[in-house]
Amino acid sequence: MTKTYIEGMSIYLGIDIESESIFIDLANHIKPMLNRLEYKIRIKNSLLSQIKVNYEDVFSGVTNVSDFVSNKFNLPAINDDENGFITLYFAKIIVTGQHQRPIKTLIMCTTGIGTSELLKAKVSRKFPELEIVDVVASKDMQMVKEKYSDAELILSTVHIKDEVPIQNLLVSAMFTMDDQKRLQRKIEEIYHGQ
Numbered sequence: 001m002t003k004t005y006i007e008g009m010s011i012y013l014g015i016d017i018e019s020e021s022i023f024i025d026l027a028n029h030i031k032p033m034l035n036r037l038e039y040k041i042r043i044k045n046s047l048l049s050q051i052k053v054n055y056e057d058v059f060s061g062v063t064n065v066s067d068f069v070s071n072k073f074n075l076p077a078i079n080d081d082e083n084g085f086i087t088l089y090f091a092k093i094i095v096t097g098q099h100q101r102p103i104k105t106l107i108m109c110t111t112g113i114g115t116s117e118l119l120k121a122k123v124s125r126k127f128p129e130l131e132i133v134d135v136v137a138s139k140d141m142q143m144v145k146e147k148y149s150d151a152e153l154i155l156s157t158v159h160i161k162d163e164v165p166i167q168n169l170l171v172s173a174m175f176t177m178d179d180q181k182r183l184q185r186k187i188e189e190i191y192h193g194q
Contacts, residue, residue, distance in 0.1 A: 008065035
């Protein structure tokens, strides 16, 4: 069943999903899901509306594959809450760029210490697809342009006044939910622009 999901989603998304990268996690989700379906237990997915918005295409694919899986394995219909959970496994592959290289990222603040180290920790945890190459001070912009010409993204807690040939995003040191959503959009923009 897990293989059916992986094969179906590979075709739907048009990418080659290496099954070993997702198989165990997905199988560990599907096994208890089968029990829930059999005993008509429905777990509310509190992230469902966000999942449908942020990963609309993936969710749509998972829903289609779930219908196929239900028919093929003679199961009750797999509900949207479950489809939402399954979507996250495939969204993770897309976002972590299993088929894409990491985005070289700089973190910038006024001094390059303190708040930026905290921001670096938060960003690293939430966005593993970003390779944080350095934490820099905003006053060192000239050095940044020379030393990090291959950087693709600057996350900055201060407004960047200079013209920089690198995509950048102003975020708060607290790295709010709004910052995270805007960063997610920026990452997708960078990947789609490749």
